[in-house]
Amino acid sequence: MKTLLIDPRVGGIAGDMLVAALVDLTGSTEPLFTLAGAIAALPGCSTFDVSVTETENGIRAKRLSIEIAEERSGSDGDLAAAMEEVIGAVGLSSRAAATARAVLTDLIEAEKRLHPAGFSRHTVASADTIFDILGPLLLMEEAGLLGCPVYATPPALGGGTVPTGRGEVGGPAPAALEICAMHRIPIAESALAMELTTPTGAALLANLAIVRDRFPAMVPTRIGYGAGTRENNGRPNLLRIVEGEVGDLVEERIVILETNLDDITGETVGYTFERLFAAGAVDVFVTPAIGKKQRPVQVLSVITDHARYPDLIRILMDETGTLGVRVREEPRLVADRSREAVEVAVAGQTFRVRVKTSCTGGRVVAVKPEYEDMKEIALTLGIPFRQVAGEVHRQIPAVRNE
Known part of the structure; x- marks a missing residue:
């Protein structure tokens, strides 16, 4: 390249x-x-x-x-x-x-x-x-x-x-x-x-x-x-x-936010997840750890970009009450990715689903349909999500080869 x-x-x-x-x-x-x-x-x-x-x-x-x-x-x-x-x-x-x-x-x-x-x-x-x-x-x-x-x-x-x-x-x-x-x-x-x-x-x-x-x-x-x-x-x-x-492989810069949480309910953590994703976080996850005085803690980590991290820090502080957030900027190597919307047929109806395709070395290594689009189809049709996912995955290769 x-x-x-x-x-x-x-x-x-x-x-x-x-x-x-x-x-x-x-x-x-x-x-x-x-x-x-x-x-x-x-x-x-x-x-x-x-x-x-x-x-x-x-x-x-x-x-x-x-x-x-x-x-x-x-x-x-x-x-x-x-x-x-x-x-x-x-x-x-x-x-x-x-x-x-x-x-x-x-x-x-x-x-x-x-x-x-x-x-x-x-x-x-x-x-x-x-x-x-x-x-x-x-x-x-x-x-x-x-x-x-x-x-x-x-x-x-x-x-x-x-x-x-x-x-x-x-x-x-x-x-x-x-x-x-x-x-x-x-x-x-x-x-x-x-x-x-x-x-x-x-x-x-x-x-x-x-x-x-x-x-x-x-x-x-x-x-x-x-x-x-x-x-x-x-x-x-x-x-x-x-x-x-x-x-x-493409190198890009990401910002990682981390804070240690103790004495916090699972509902609060879950709601914080929702707000962080809605504000543009790329990923949010929790790692169990042992903190000072041997107390169990949760390390809440957020992956984002440079433009969004100040807003995400404010959400972390507002929702969890944490007094400090660790910030570090790191490179990561990723496959070349492209996104397109394709039409798929599920239960006799046509829907548009966003699909992310990842390539390396000139070959496709992953094709992933957007979860939210498949979830919306399942709710609209009143059928199990796994049925929708199966139909979408079966049709994606055919759509890409047209």
Whole structure:
């Protein structure tokens, strides 16, 4: 399976650096000129020209240059609307468009937190932000890299001082650090007194990649380097990306919540299960254990994703009265999964059942119909659940082979 590794451990990451590295990796530039033309057509943007050059200062790399003349938009809503117009003009896929919106949302939320009076005075409210977000997605989509596993090493954020609207603050860039905190991204130490990771770079990394401390086990096939516009002692900061091949199991990040429960009724635990699943928990389970003073306890565990875990912690505390919840983020390897709704006939009637298919190595390893759909059929027809499940399982292979 094809994979992509983004390596900002030393040089950090910015939108233009990622674009330049992808150009170096793929050799493609045409999507960038299409994107630049769509941005130049926006109201208030009179000029938007992009060029790619090659630089060599220790390592050969591509560097991006942008010439822009614009009237700044007045709000984040204006910027979001402008990006939607460009997305439509360049024909970005729905998957890539959703990623672009998530990146922009992270930028807006970080800036609003840091600048409550309005972030439009800051650099995020600019047409080149649209380019920095959409440029990497267009290049990755064209190269077939957007749907594959994407990994990253912890980014170097940099140091020194960073200008703000009311003076300078110590590095790293506050918005970049804010985004790393929002997504619990580990960061790399850097002694360089310069900004290495920009807010846009951090948001791209957060929404594109699984960040891990080391390179994944992979067979590298090609490598690209992108140079930033800032230099340290005459040397530009560099971003390295690696395309390679990995096994066909997909790695994803999950959040595990745990709390110890004692002196609690089974009814309370059962009701808590229902609320957790309704709020989006992937799985909930209880493990019996022995706690302090040799008292029997139950370890209540919840598997969820990064976006939902704060809400689930509140449910745990509200329903169980626990005073603390352990939180840890872990990778897991899973088979490639797809979901579709199929029609099945049960007792002379036709129903739609959602089916999850898991594949590895190009072969189907599991086909699982949705329990809730089969339960609804059983209740509707007034027949045993196992009869419904048997009928559905008998018909699924036939449906898939049509």
